[in-house]
Amino acid sequence: MDEEEIIKCICIGGRSRDAAVKTLYYDQAQTMLRFFASQGASADEARDILQNTMVKIVRSAASFNGDGAAKAWLWQIARNCLLDFHQQNSRMSRREVTVIPEKWAELVETTAAPQVCSAAMDIDACVAAGLATFSAAMPERAFVLGLQMDGLSIDAIGQQIGRSIAATKEYLSQCRKKIQPFIAHCVDLLSN
């Protein structure tokens, strides 16, 4: 049963809905929990957000009009629930600021390395420290880099982050640029 069929069965109700909810849960819940945790949610918070997401999916399944990928629609709800959760807990902050591309180079130059790296620090430790800071500052971008690390296709990543293939390519390119201030200096350790 693919995501579109799941949504259709949820709309039908009764036993079809029960089966669809079960399939949806066992297909997506673990990945969603991982996503929520990677975005800074604790284990309990991740459970709550997952439950809210599932309830919202069931409640609004009838509003899915079939335009676009069903999986992207499901993940849009997951992201919205995460956002709602952060807003409700007054912990939401706009961690990412929109940067004008022309100004990006200037920002890279003026952004100090977040961690002091010594020659004794190997490249892995340096990159891990940079990634930790980057993840705290831009958790969604760190999550997307994780999806790329998993070897997911651009299309699959796009479905999870609600972007088209072209937009996802651009987003990944931006992720590469945005992590540089946090890890670029680590490569220098290789020459030492």
Add this chain to the structure above:
Amino acid sequence: MTTEDLSDAQWLAALAGQADPAADKAGNLQAAALRRALQARRQQIEQDLPQADAALFQQLQFRLRREGLMKPPLWQQLPVWGLAASLLLGASVLLQQGGWLGAEDADRLRGGSDQATMLLVNDPEARLVELLAGLRAAGASPQVERQAGGRIKLQMAGDPAVLDYLASQRIEPQLVQGQVSLILSPPSAKALQK
């Protein structure tokens, strides 16, 4: 593909574990180091990550039922407990009234071929005295007929005063052509043995 696009593609490929040997060495090294860091971070997250197991699914089902988005199992939908309570109540009322009656006892309480109202009393003669006193006070002149088995039949006009008096005795007789017939009967020997 522009140089920047190529560079991005090679860096992302290296991040996915498929480094291009022709790509910039530093870029590949950085991507490989980031890959290891992401894997380590993933392992760290997985350690604290709740499992999407059956227990969590049960909690979800409970929430969906509570919000009316999922029906409870069939056995929970049936009014089993209400039905059981009603049956128990009915059974207890029947027992208090002397238990189930056999077919032969059915017409002893109400009606019969002559459409008289039959009253089961332990002492028909004593009850007759009480009723006659009340009925005469209400202006009635009942005809009294003693029958086999210790039964006593009373017949009188069904005047409103008579009906009022009988109602005060919790007797609601059937009116047949303006006449009221009552039969006072002792419980049968069989019933007494019970």
